[in-house]
Amino acid sequence: MAEKNRPKAASRTLKRLLRMLNRAxxxxxxxxxxxxxxxxxxxxxxxxxxxxxxxxxTLAQTFQDSPDFRPVRDNLHRLADxxxxxxxxxxxxxxxxxxxxxxxxxxxNQADLQIARCLKKAEEAGRRNVIxxxxxxxxAFHTLFPPERLxxxxxxxxxxxxxxDAAFDVTGNNSGGHVRANPTHLARALIAMxxxxxxxxxxxxxxxxxxxxxxxxxAIDRNQHQDWLQDYSPDLLGSIAVADGWIxxxxxxxxxxxxxxxxxxxxxxxxxxxxxxxxxxx
Numbered sequence: 001m002a003e004k005n006r007p008k009a010a011s012r013t014l015k016r017l018l019r020m021l022n023r024a025x026x027x028x029x030x031x032x033x034x035x036x037x038x039x040x041x042x043x044x045x046x047x048x049x050x051x052x053x054x055x056x057x058t059l060a061q062t063f064q065d066s067p068d069f070r071p072v073r074d075n076l077h078r079l080a081d082x083x084x085x086x087x088x089x090x091x092x093x094x095x096x097x098x099x100x101x102x103x104x105x106x107x108x109n110q111a112d113l114q115i116a117r118c119l120k121k122a123e124e125a126g127r128r129n130v131i132x133x134x135x136x137x138x139x140a141f142h143t144l145f146p147p148e149r150l151x152x153x154x155x156x157x158x159x160x161x162x163x164x165d166a167a168f169d170v171t172g173n174n175s176g177g178h179v180r181a182n183p184t185h186l187a188r189a190l191i192a193m194x195x196x197x198x199x200x201x202x203x204x205x206x207x208x209x210x211x212x213x214x215x216x217x218x219a220i221d222r223n224q225h226q227d228w229l230q231d232y233s234p235d236l237l238g239s240i241a242v243a244d245g246w247i248x249x250x251x252x253x254x255x256x257x258x259x260x261x262x263x264x265x266x267x268x269x270x271x272x273x274x275x276x277x278x279x280x281x282x
Contacts, residue, residue, distance in 0.1 A: 020110055025049060025053060027100065070119070083104055084105065130164065130260070130262065131262045133265045134265030136166075144206035147205075148174040148208070149179060150180075150203065151171075151203065152189050152203050153204060154167075154198035155199055164201055165198070166192075168188075170182055170189055200232040202239060203238055204238075210242050211244065215246050215277070221240070225238050237254055244282075247278045248277050261275055
């Protein structure tokens with residue numbers, strides 16, 4: 001990737017990392033000159049200078065094709081492990097080379113921290129928010145029982161946010177363990193979404209049973225979700241409700257952090273730290 005097309009924050013991080021590794025290399029060379037009288041110290045310390053140079057080269061080449069720091073971070077982790085292992089082989093009287101390796105390890109860890117921050121910022125920038133009101137959830141919940149029933153929910157894109165704003169009952173053939181969409185009802189819902197400038201952003205169905213365990217998606221549910229991912233949105237969310245008020249949101253986009261769910265309005269309790277499991281106040 002050309003310098004002019006590279007994200008400014010990523011360029012700053014790249015230059016900062018190179019400076020850190022340059023410092024580690026230069027300091028290592030200086031320390032090596034001071035411990036020349038000890039072959040053991042020279043051998044241990046000298047072994048890490050080519051590795052630091054190797055990581056510098058990898059880092060400098062990282063943005064040739066794409067601004068992906070992950071390969072560099074993996075290399076830094078390996079280098080930190082090697083430095084730590086080198087420290088373990090040295091006796092305490094080799095204090096000069098031990099101090100040098102500790103400084104190297106500190107700089108490598110600082111570089112890793114910088115990469116972690118950069119990756120987190122990139123993840124936050126690429127994450128899409130999905131907003132749904134508690135009113136729609138209550139409306140959907142009262143439509144879904146007795147199980148099994150199926151709704152599809154329209155979403156409206158607003159920059160990096162998807163607002164879920166209408167639910168359509170598309171229940172077709174159902175049994176005690178599975179429900180399929182009625183093709184005619186689904187087609188009508190999709191036409192309405194197309195004409196209103198929305199898209200199929202989520203689907204919700206009910207399970208028999210009670211409690212949070214009953215909201216887990218089955219293998220059939222996951223296969224259905226995978227099929228719809230091919231036809232609709234890669235950010236598609238699934239949701240499963242049971243009669244005593246538990247609701248679980250799920251799907252690859254939500255589970256891998258690419259999408260973050262936000263419920264606005266009252267009457268919904270979040271029951272886990274991941275933002276996947278909720279309960280209606282009844």
